[in-house]
Amino acid sequence: MNLDVSDDDTLLAALPHPWWVANDDQLLLRRQSSPERLEDAIAPEHWAEFQRRWQEGIETRRPWGLQLQWLGRWHWLAMQPLQNELWLGILTDISALKAAEAQLHEADAVWKLALEATGDGVWDWYIQSGVELYSPGFLRIYGYAADDIPPSPEAMDALTHPDDRAQMALDRADHFEGRSAIYRNEHRVRCKDGSWKWILTRGMVIARDAQGQPLRMVGTHTDITERKSSETLAWRAANFDALTDLPNRRLLAERLDHDLKKGQREQLRVALLALDLDHFKAVNDSLGHDAGDALLRQAAARIKACVREVDMVARLGGDEFVVLLSELGEGPAVVERVAGALVHSLGQPFELGLQSAQVSCSIGVALYPDDAPDAATLFKRADQALYSAKAEGRDGYRYFTRSLQEAARSRARLGDELRLALARHEFRLRFQPIVMRERGLPPEAEVLLRWQHPMLGLLGPDSFLPLAESTGLIHEIGAWVLKQSAAQLTQWRRELAPDLRLALNLSGTQLRQWGLSVTDWATRLGQFSLPGQALVLDLREAQLRDPQLQDLFKLPALRAAGFSLALDDFGSGDSALACLSHPGLGQIKLARPLIQALRPDSRSDRWITALTELAHAEGLHVIAKGVEQASQARLLWELGVDGLLGQHLAPAMDAEAFSRWLQER
Secondary structure, three states, X not given: OOEOOOOOHHHHHOOOOOEEEEEOOOOEEEEOOOOXXXXXXXXXXXXXXXXXXXHHHHHHXXXXXXXXXXXXXXXXXXXXXXXXXXXXXXXXXXXXXXXXXXXHHHHHHHHHHHHHHOOOXXXXXXXXXXXXXXXXXXXXXXOXXXXXXXXXXXXXXXXXXXHHHHHHHHXXXXXXXXXXXXXXXXXXXXXXXXXXXXXXXXXXXXXXXOOOOEEEEEEEEEEOHHHHHHHHHHHHHHHEOOOOOXXXXXXXXXXXXXXXXXXXXXXXXXXXXXXXXXXXXXXXXXXXXXXXXXXXXXXXXXXXXXXXXXXXXXXXXXXXXXXXXXXXXXXOHHHHHHHHXXXXXXXXXXXXXXXXXXXXXXXXXXXXXXXXXXXXXHHHHHHHHHHHHHHOOOOEEEEOOHHHHHHHHHHHHHHHHHHHHOOOOOEEEEEEEEEEXXXXXXXXXXXXXXXXXXXXXXXXXXHOHHHHHHHOOHHHHHHHHHHHHHHHHHHHHHHOOOOOEEEEEOOHHHHHHXXXXXXXXXXXXXXXXXXXXXXXXXXXXXXXXXXXHHHXXXXXXXXXXXXXXXXXXXXXXXXXXXXXXXXXXXXXXXXXXXXXXXXXXXXXXHHHHHHHHHHHHOOOEEEEEOOOOHHHHHHXXXXXXXXXXXXXXXXXXXXXXXXXXHHHX
């Protein structure tokens, strides 16, 4: 309904703001403090818009309004249609409001500029209208121009890595709904060149409507690609083996914990395979550490090739690996297939540059929940099965059984008792004479160690020395054997046999601990008032090949100081004839299996004849061990050996009995 105020001065005078009345032709008919023409009052830059809106008003005869500058100040012009094709214009001064708005825009620009100066990119999201604006610094991070990305959140979300979108949406919703004070998320964004950058985005809703719905949100993007790369490198260093790039013990433990929980929930089996490479140390020692490392890398690749994608292969250190088989059903088919494939694959030759090497593997298998209820016990059971696989000849796999558990407990108990044996004076020395062919040779005996166990009786060295080696007790036990032997030998040389010699077995760990100085060895023996020639050191062929001991055994000073080395158990396993020319040797002791197989015109007969001739050519004495029969003794004397050792000639005896033997010889 159009008003009729053309003749009512009272109504116009009551209006609180300046006013004017004009006809459709913009002719001012009545006015209050207004110029004679509208175009003189309205700023030129607003005149065109005013004209457009005026024409629309004429066509619709509806009220309309417009912000414009009137006589140099900002006003809100409200236009009301009247009767007789007239218009009432009412002016409201809004200069103060526009000034405040300008200050807000200026402040907005200042803090955006400050954020840009930190290297961050700024985004400004008008949520209800679906418009998102990006600063120049924001676009520079990704290499985009202003017209490359439409000003909408959907366009930017489309550039986010698919794997990161779900978490980004959750974090955004948490902030919109008031569960987090600040929106914060890390995700990857695709750059213009196709690469991905990690960014940290932080933002905050700065305006909400009356119902609390977000209207406007402002935030930043910070490039954290370098930080993420560093974090990734640090994480890999903490969780992966540097040599093989396999998961290490830490990551394996996390995965095993996860798989056991899943197995418990879903009634699934999990298998843990503890794997050691057999004879790896020999390869490492003979071909060098570089070749050993190359073999380990190839072994890691072969192991991975034998398992499924859902399984994990880890390296614990040295030649120790673990295979974790997950999501197993009822039967052992997968375990059998994988274990068999591992044994076959790792038994094939390894090409190491110009050389090749061959090893095998021993595997212990334990199952969850059959063998163990938790990770720690599962590891223990797999190790027990591995121990069994090694004890039964290596190059194969064994499952954990309850008998293995009992054997492990027995070993553990024996280990505890072994630690107390020295303090309880339970070790005993036995001395077995070596009968020499020529009376001119000095008398000699082997020192043998026994353990007088309070419950199990007298135990031979095979029952406890491997355990002593693995626990490190071999050092204390070896030191005790040397001290007791030296003290007894000193007494016998003083009272009964001035030229008596004792032969001792020393472990490789003992020899390495003593060091490479002959002077140190002489000093040790000097503490017992013994010359170097009073002791013969019995060594295995592996010790002669040990890189850490080779320099020691080759020292000319060794013989100069009187020390004599004997190559023990020669002829057992893969003995090398080259060892006979070792400069530190004085004796070889033929292995028991050669003597047991000895018959006239037998293969052993010919072997012993040839070995004796070779040894004599190198200036070595030959001792035959394990002589149990008179016929063996006669034949060995005929073959030219220099000494015999065995029950038939003289049994192992305690110190008192050996003293009598010395007096009677």
